[in-house]
Amino acid sequence: MVAVCERIAVIGAGSWGSVLANTLVLNGLKVRIWSRRQEQVDELNNLHTNRHYLADFEYDSRLQATTELKKVIEGATVILLVVPTKAIRMVSRQIAALLAPNDKKTVIAHASKGLELGTHKRISEIIAEEIPEDRRNGIVALSGPSHAEEVACHDLTLVTAASENQEAAKHIQKIFMNEYFRVYTNSDIIGVELGAAFKNIIALGAGALHGLGYGDDAKAALITRGLAEIARLGVALGAEPLTFIGLTGVGDLIVTCTSVHSRNWRAGDQLGRGEDLKKVVANMGMVIEGINTTKAAYELAQQEKIEMPITEAIYDVIYKGRKIKDAILELMKREGRSEEETKN
Numbered sequence: 001m002v003a004v005c006e007r008i009a010v011i012g013a014g015s016w017g018s019v020l021a022n023t024l025v026l027n028g029l030k031v032r033i034w035s036r037r038q039e040q041v042d043e044l045n046n047l048h049t050n051r052h053y054l055a056d057f058e059y060d061s062r063l064q065a066t067t068e069l070k071k072v073i074e075g076a077t078v079i080l081l082v083v084p085t086k087a088i089r090m091v092s093r094q095i096a097a098l099l100a101p102n103d104k105k106t107v108i109a110h111a112s113k114g115l116e117l118g119t120h121k122r123i124s125e126i127i128a129e130e131i132p133e134d135r136r137n138g139i140v141a142l143s144g145p146s147h148a149e150e151v152a153c154h155d156l157t158l159v160t161a162a163s164e165n166q167e168a169a170k171h172i173q174k175i176f177m178n179e180y181f182r183v184y185t186n187s188d189i190i191g192v193e194l195g196a197a198f199k200n201i202i203a204l205g206a207g208a209l210h211g212l213g214y215g216d217d218a219k220a221a222l223i224t225r226g227l228a229e230i231a232r233l234g235v236a237l238g239a240e241p242l243t244f245i246g247l248t249g250v251g252d253l254i255v256t257c258t259s260v261h262s263r264n265w266r267a268g269d270q271l272g273r274g275e276d277l278k279k280v281v282a283n284m285g286m287v288i289e290g291i292n293t294t295k296a297a298y299e300l301a302q303q304e305k306i307e308m309p310i311t312e313a314i315y316d317v318i319y320k321g322r323k324i325k326d327a328i329l330e331l332m333k334r335e336g337r338s339e340e341e342t343k344n
C-alpha cells in the first residue's frame with residue numbers, strides 16, 4: 001500500500017507531466033507540480049485545466065501547482081521529471097542545489113523520451129551527472145506506450161519502471177499502479193531509455209508515409225525494419241536485445257507509429273503533406289522529441305558503425321532538406337538483402 005502521507009513532486013506541467021501528476025493524486029498521494037509559467041500555475045490551481053496541452057480535461061482540484069521549485073520538492077519522496085529532454089540537465093542542476101548532501105531518501109524518476117544533443121547521453125545519465133549520488137535514492141525511467149490523452153480518460157495503459165535500483169523501480173510501480181494504469185519493472189534502463197528515444201524517429205517516418213498516402217503495408221514494413229535498426233544500435237550501446245520486444249520497444253513503437261495523439265507522428269504526417277518543418281514545429285506548440293533524437297541517433301550510428309538506413313533517410317529529410325519521396329525511393333532501391341543477415 002502507498003503511504004497516504006507520501007508527497008510527490010512532478011517537474012513539468014505539459015501534457016504528460018500534468019496527467020501523470022493527476023493520476024498520482026487520484027491514487028491518493030499528495031502531489032505538487034512545477035511549471036515555469038505563472039499563468040499555467042494559475043490556470044491549474046484556479047480552473048483545474050491546462051487547455052494549451054489538453055483541451056477539455058479537468059484536473060483533480062487537489063493537484064497543487066507552483067513556480068517555486070523549492071516548494072515542490074520539499075519533503076518529496078519521489079521527484080518525477082517530465083520536461084523535454086533538452087531541459088533535463090538544467091532542471092536537474094536546479095534540483096540538485098535544493099537537495100541535502102548525504103540524504104539518500106528521494107527517488108528521482110523521469111518520464112521523458114530522448115537523447116541529449118551533442119553528448120548523446122540518455123536521460124538517466126544526465127540526471128546522474130547533475131544530481132550527486134549522495135542526494136538521491138536511485139534513478140528510474142517510467143516509459144512505455146502511453147499517450148496523455150488516453151491516460152487522462154482512464155483508458156488502459158501498461159508501462160515499465162526501469163532502474164538499476166530495483167527497490168526504486170518497485171516504489172514507482174507501487175505509487176502509479178491502479179485499475180487502468182499497470183506498471184512492470186525492468187532492470188535494463190539502457191534498453192528502456194533507448195527504445196523510448198528511438199521510436200520517435202520511426203514515428204516521424206510513419207506519419208510521413210501517411211501524409212504521402214501510403215498504406216498499411218508500408219506502415220508495417222517501416223515499423224518492423226525500424227525496430228530492427230533500433231535494436232541493432234541499442235544492443236551496440238549496451239541494451240538487452242529482449243527489451244526491444246517489450247512495452248518500451250515494440251509496444252511504444254506501435255502506439256507512436258499508429259496514433260493521431262502522437263506529436264511525432266503528426267509532425268511526420270504534416271511533412272508528408274508538404275508542410276515546411278519550421279512551420280510544423282511552430283504550430284505544434286509542444287515538444288517533438290524525434291527531431292533532435294534523429295540527429296543524436298544518426299551521429300551515434302556513425303560513431304558505432306551501425307547501419308540505420310531509415311534513420312539516415314529521416315536525417316537527410318530533416319537536416320539536409322531532402323525530398324521525402326526521393327529518400328523513400330533510395331531505401332527501396334537498396335541492394336537486395338537476406339532478412340536473416342540484417343536482423344543482427
Ligand SMILES: NC(=O)C1=CN([C@@H]2O[C@H](COP(=O)(O)OP(=O)(O)OC[C@H]3O[C@@H](n4cnc5c(N)ncnc54)[C@H](O)[C@@H]3O)[C@@H](O)[C@H]2O)C=CC1
Pocket residue numbers: 012013014015016017018035036037053082083084085086087091111112113114146147148149285286287289
Ligand atoms: N505527451 C505524452 O503523451 C507523452 C510524453 N512523453 C515525454 O514526456 C516529455 C514531456 O512531454 P510533454 O509533457 O508531452 O511535453 P509538452 O510539450 O506537452 O510540455 C512540456 C512542458 O515542459 C515545459 N518546458 C519546456 N521547456 C522547458 C525548459 N527549458 N525548462 C523548463 N520547463 C520547460 C513546458 O513549459 C511544458 O510545461 C517528453 O520527453 C515526451 O517525449 C512520454 C510519454 C507520453
Ligand SMILES: O=C(CO)COP(=O)(O)O
Pocket residue numbers: 113144145146147200203252255256261262263264265287288289
Ligand atoms: O511517447 C509517447 C507515447 O508513448 C508520446 O509520443 P509523442 O511525443 O509523439 O506524442
